[in-house]
Amino acid sequence: MEISENDEKQKLEGFLEEVDRIIEIQNILADRNILIRGAVTIDQIYSGKMVVFGPALINAYETENKIAVYPRICVDRKILERIWKLDNGELSIRAQSRITEDFDGIFFIDYLKDALSFWYGFFKEHGPERILDQGLDDFLMKHKEHVLNHLKLAMGKPFENKLHWLRKYNNKLIRDYGLRLKEGNLDMNAYLIQDDR
Numbered sequence: 001m002e003i004s005e006n007d008e009k010q011k012l013e014g015f016l017e018e019v020d021r022i023i024e025i026q027n028i029l030a031d032r033n034i035l036i037r038g039a040v041t042i043d044q045i046y047s048g049k050m051v052v053f054g055p056a057l058i059n060a061y062e063t064e065n066k067i068a069v070y071p072r073i074c075v076d077r078k079i080l081e082r083i084w085k086l087d088n089g090e091l092s093i094r095a096q097s098r099i100t101e102d103f104d105g106i107f108f109i110d111y112l113k114d115a116l117s118f119w120y121g122f123f124k125e126h127g128p129e130r131i132l133d134q135g136l137d138d139f140l141m142k143h144k145e146h147v148l149n150h151l152k153l154a155m156g157k158p159f160e161n162k163l164h165w166l167r168k169y170n171n172k173l174i175r176d177y178g179l180r181l182k183e184g185n186l187d188m189n190a191y192l193i194q195d196d197r
Helices: 008-031 055-068 077-086 090-098 111-126 130-154 160-176 178-183
Strands: 038-040 073-075 099-101 107-109
Touching: 008 038, 008 073, 008 077, 008 090, 008 107, 008 111, 008 130, 038 055, 055 073, 073 077, 077 090, 090 099, 090 111, 111 130, 111 160, 111 178, 130 160, 160 178
Parallel strands: 038 073
Antiparallel strands: 073 107, 099 107
């Protein structure tokens, strides 16, 4: 996407549009039992026909490799600082509804939070919608089963901690939205993943 170098707000709006696309991809892949990790950063980059290089590429690679660790897509704090500096209104609200600070201080794109906040926003504005409620229920149940199945396979393996992170992530979001789920006659306890250790 060609963006004027002087138009910071347009760049940051473009970033949030990309976050929306990433969330769509994460939801599609989560629905197919595929976990991904990665990193989003902002900096200078050169891309030619056969080569891409620059600080942005190096930062994204190092973040994905050393910091993402869990099945999450990390967001460089520099991007959020630019949003907060430029705008404490709509851009910040859009970023907050899609990006979460993790227990280790790393920001990541929060696909479950986005699904739950979309559902709740629709519920508050229009009331219960059977198809949307059922869609959320199906998505959350499938997510839970996916994590449980992978946890069984991961026991004692080097990647077991990644699945425990995913279980904690799932449970935190479900608990955060517990009262709202109850408002919509959805049972929070059905989506929680118990720790069998």
